[in-house]
Amino acid sequence: MKEQIQKIVILGTGNVATHLGQSFRRAGLDVIQVYGRRRSAAARLAGLLGASYTSDLSELNPESDLYLIAVSDDAIASVAEAFPLQDKLLAHTSGSIGLDALSPAGSHSAVFYPLQTFSTGRETDISRVPFCLETKLDADLQKLQGLAARLTTHVYHISSEHRRLLHLAAVFACNFTNHMYAVAEEMITAQGLPFDMLCPLITETAAKALAASPRAAQTGPAVRQNKGVMAKHLELLSGHPDYQKIYEIVSQSIINLQEKD
Amino acid sequence: MKEQIQKIVILGTGNVATHLGQSFRRAGLDVIQVYGRRRSAAARLAGLLGASYTSDLSELNPESDLYLIAVSDDAIASVAEAFPLQDKLLAHTSGSIGLDALSPAGSHSAVFYPLQTFSTGRETDISRVPFCLETKLDADLQKLQGLAARLTTHVYHISSEHRRLLHLAAVFACNFTNHMYAVAEEMITAQGLPFDMLCPLITETAAKALAASPRAAQTGPAVRQNKGVMAKHLELLSGHPDYQKIYEIVSQSIINLQEKD
Numbered sequence: 001m002k003e004q005i006q007k008i009v010i011l012g013t014g015n016v017a018t019h020l021g022q023s024f025r026r027a028g029l030d031v032i033q034v035y036g037r038r039r040s041a042a043a044r045l046a047g048l049l050g051a052s053y054t055s056d057l058s059e060l061n062p063e064s065d066l067y068l069i070a071v072s073d074d075a076i077a078s079v080a081e082a083f084p085l086q087d088k089l090l091a092h093t094s095g096s097i098g099l100d101a102l103s104p105a106g107s108h109s110a111v112f113y114p115l116q117t118f119s120t121g122r123e124t125d126i127s128r129v130p131f132c133l134e135t136k137l138d139a140d141l142q143k144l145q146g147l148a149a150r151l152t153t154h155v156y157h158i159s160s161e162h163r164r165l166l167h168l169a170a171v172f173a174c175n176f177t178n179h180m181y182a183v184a185e186e187m188i189t190a191q192g193l194p195f196d197m198l199c200p201l202i203t204e205t206a207a208k209a210l211a212a213s214p215r216a217a218q219t220g221p222a223v224r225q226n227k228g229v230m231a232k233h234l235e236l237l238s239g240h241p242d243y244q245k246i247y248e249i250v251s252q253s254i255i256n257l258q259e260k261d
Numbered sequence: 262m263k264e265q266i267q268k269i270v271i272l273g274t275g276n277v278a279t280h281l282g283q284s285f286r287r288a289g290l291d292v293i294q295v296y297g298r299r300r301s302a303a304a305r306l307a308g309l310l311g312a313s314y315t316s317d318l319s320e321l322n323p324e325s326d327l328y329l330i331a332v333s334d335d336a337i338a339s340v341a342e343a344f345p346l347q348d349k350l351l352a353h354t355s356g357s358i359g360l361d362a363l364s365p366a367g368s369h370s371a372v373f374y375p376l377q378t379f380s381t382g383r384e385t386d387i388s389r390v391p392f393c394l395e396t397k398l399d400a401d402l403q404k405l406q407g408l409a410a411r412l413t414t415h416v417y418h419i420s421s422e423h424r425r426l427l428h429l430a431a432v433f434a435c436n437f438t439n440h441m442y443a444v445a446e447e448m449i450t451a452q453g454l455p456f457d458m459l460c461p462l463i464t465e466t467a468a469k470a471l472a473a474s475p476r477a478a479q480t481g482p483a484v485r486q487n488k489g490v491m492a493k494h495l496e497l498l499s500g501h502p503d504y505q506k507i508y509e510i511v512s513q514s515i516i517n518l519q520e521k522d
Binding site: 033042068072073074087094096115117118119124125128129130139154156158162165166168169170171172173174175176177179180181182183184185186187188191193195197198199201202203205206208209210211213214215217218219220221222223224226228229232233236237242243245246247249250253254256257 | 286318333334335355357377378380383385386390391397415417419423425426427429430431432433434435436437438439440441442443444445446447448449454456458459460461462463464465466467469470471472474475476478479480481482483484485487489490493494497498503504506507510511513514515516518
């Protein structure tokens with residue numbers, strides 16, 4: 001029988017640590033310990049997960065099958081450097097950091113990246129989340145595949161290069177999309193109109209893009225090259241130079257993408 | 262008893278005409294005639310709706326309670342000018358065209374604007390769509406409110422000025438959002454990665470923004486001002502000057518909006 005991951009130590013106490021920890025627990029895995037720089041944050045998450053906790057890396061439980069670093073990108077390298085155990089499977093959860101950031105940990109370094117946006121207080125259906133895995137050793141890949149398969153049906157073996165690309169694509173599809181919503185929200189709420197009016201449109205736009213291809217689903221003045229409407233919109237945006245620039249550049253990009261066909 | 266709209270003539274044969282026509286029919290209203298410049302298109306939609314059809318404005322049935330112009334923005338004024346009947350309730354369905362475009366029709370001009378994106382072959386749950394109404398006369402407003410209430414629970418009395426603003430906000434929340442999806446799609450499919458990988462992220466991003474406020478829900482490297490990740494992303498985009506510009510300008514706008522707090 002193949003060796004399986006059952007015991008997990010989580011290093012980190014933020015949204016990713018919390019959501020993954022809860023998902024592990026629901027899947028019947030044992031989160032045995034939580035490490036956090038701040039003792040109170042480690043205690044809080046450990047309490048949620050029925051784990052012990054520490055704020056001292058030298059006190060890490062050496063009996064775990066996996067040590068999962070779920071801290072901010074900037075902090076990954078320093079946690080990896082200070083990681084005191086030898087020959088342990090050590091993975092980070094970041095989209096933009098290479099496998100090599102964990103090299104102080106030796107050959108058992110890995111990536112366990114969930115391609116999703118996690119927020120405090122919002123449940124996520126982890127079974128639909130794609131997990132992007134990368135390891136140095138095949139045996140570690142098999143272990144992480146087994147672990148991810150307990151959470152989701154969407155498990156991918158992805159190189160650091162492709163993972164960085166996915167993370168960049170996610171910035172467009174998630175962070176930039178959200179800013180488009182935020183601009184719309186600011187414009188209409190400033191005039192006393194409720195943001196709720198845009199909800200069905202936002203939901204339908206996402207559903208439509210997913211049902212087909214976003215490129216094929218493009219609508220609006222830019223793709224129709226309706227110059228009259230576009231000029232009026234730029235005029236309406238005259239008090240918002242940031243939004244004017246976005247309007248011009250995104251409209252031009254829509255036109256350019258269409259003309260590539 | 263208040264006079265109600267029961268009989269409707271639709272001028273236009275595109276997506277909006279088709280979706281509204283079908284919604285009227287499901288709500289028990291009578292679409293008695295379809296006008297289209299192209300006879301074949303008018304015949305097709307009339308067939309769907311159990312209506313008669315014409316491609317000649319002089320043959321419009323004079324017995325209708327409402328004449329609804331659902332043609333492209335550029336064509337509204339010319340249809341209104343050629344509209345041959347007197348003292349009839351005449352409405353258009355556009356977000357960006359003023360009420361005054363219908364002034365050749367006299368005082369019974371109106372706007373009946375559904376704030377939604379409609380596509381061929383996709384059902385829309387019309388009961389969730391906000392309808393923005395505008396009329397010259399109160400009596401006409403009451404009639405249109407009665408009509409809209411047969412389709413949806415979201416009926417708004419909105420001025421031309423506010424409607425233009427909503428339409429502009431919809432360009433950001435729908436058209437520009439879709440382009441963000443399209444950029445993400447192009448980037449990852451070019452490397453052989455499936456667009457499906459981004460689906461849960463896209464769905465969650467929309468759901469999260471609607472559950473709270475998009476401004477509060479903002480995540481990503483820009484809002485964290487993570488300059489290292491942003492510089493790497495711009496480097497990854499070096500073959501795509503359009504997307505580089507979008508990346509720079511949207512990131513800066515995210516930072517600026519955050520700093521307004």
